[in-house]
Amino acid sequence: MEWQTRFSPLNLSTQDSLPELSVSLLDNFGMITIVGDDKKSYLHGQVTCDVVSLEKAQSTLGAHCDAKGKVWSVFRLFHHNDGYGMIQPKSAIEVELKEIKKYAVFSKVTIEESSDVILGVAGENADAFISTLSAETGDVRSIEGGSAVKAAPNRWLLVLTEEATQTLLDNNQATLTTHELWTRFDIESALPIVGSQAQNEHIPQALNVQALGGISFTKGCYTGQETVARAKYRGTNKRAMYIVRGTTSEALEEGAVELERSVGENWRSVGTLLTHYQFNDNQAMGLIVLPNNLDEDTRLRLVAQPECEWEIAALPYSLDDE
Structure with a gap:
């Protein structure tokens, strides 16, 4: 139309x-x-x-x-x-x-x-x-x-x-x-976006769903509930979703955009962006699931553009359990 x-x-x-x-x-x-x-x-x-x-x-x-x-x-x-x-x-x-x-x-x-x-x-x-x-x-x-x-x-x-x-x-x-x-x-807003490439990869807490009011821990049974409850009450979840920002030397591809993190003098793959947004001044941002024990100043970079470093940005909400 x-x-x-x-x-x-x-x-x-x-x-x-x-x-x-x-x-x-x-x-x-x-x-x-x-x-x-x-x-x-x-x-x-x-x-x-x-x-x-x-x-x-x-x-x-x-x-x-x-x-x-x-x-x-x-x-x-x-x-x-x-x-x-x-x-x-x-x-x-x-x-x-x-x-x-x-x-x-x-x-x-x-x-x-x-x-x-x-x-x-x-x-x-x-x-x-x-x-x-x-x-x-x-x-x-x-x-x-x-x-x-x-x-x-x-x-x-x-x-x-x-x-x-x-x-x-x-x-x-x-x-x-x-x-x-x-x-x-x-x-x-750090709202999780799970497209086809990220399906069946993460538990809800790794996508911050609990921090956004999307999990009821009192409602009773549902598919996958045992894992979700265990992650909360036994602390088994070791991952969370973060906002990351950084520079680009060329426009990011529409498909998978991979990041790696510094480990001493080396770099190691850390994950793929769930989604991203490209500014027109060689800056970009995205959402990614990372280990939840990384330091805020952990150095990140684009795998396809290793000269472009990224960093973890502050979330607009808390991940701490109530």
Whole structure:
């Protein structure tokens, strides 16, 4: 449709100011929907977050794991239309859809990938803009053609039909841009992004899901719960997700971007970025899972660009257990 051609990349340096209102086309994200009489109980028994107590005006992060506690998906869950929506990286959905449906034959649920458009609204005018779309006041609001879901301060996800998307774009003055700007905001917020290349690699705590309210330790059984509980109560988890920043001599590739760390006079592989954002002044940032006992001043560098050193940046939240 014509509306898709309105979005263009927004090339920014580390010093450039951000738009007061931006709308990003999040074509790198998708959504799984769950409807049916057993939707709440079925989903509650599958994921790390508390589905039963999730109010209509609330959303939550959560993870879906295999039986060994390794993550298939990290998603944002919310009430949508007559069921639930689970927004997550599009590349993860093929595998996640198969896994989340594995036991659905025994319940009255319909689980499928949504065809709705996902947009990201951001900027100091974002909250005011959302208020023009709905008279509701919660963090999840019904709007014409879909839902608005608060993802962070001054950031909202919109899930809309194509017709509603066209109408919305015809009636606002926001900067329309591609998904890279939203990726930057997710990195700065240290929100885990688990695409296909990182599925079945990490337990939820290694992705900081517990620090973001995405794990309930009182809800009862779900797939992978024993591993997740052991990581909390026995301290078996030795990894965490961090923001890293550094220089680049050329643009980072879209695929796997590997880092290594200094060990004495040598360098040793330390992991692959979950996602990254490239500025236009030879700077970049990303998210990566690292050993949680590294010193903050640990030297890192790009494997493909060894002259470019990176460093661990401060997280916007605490990883300490309550």
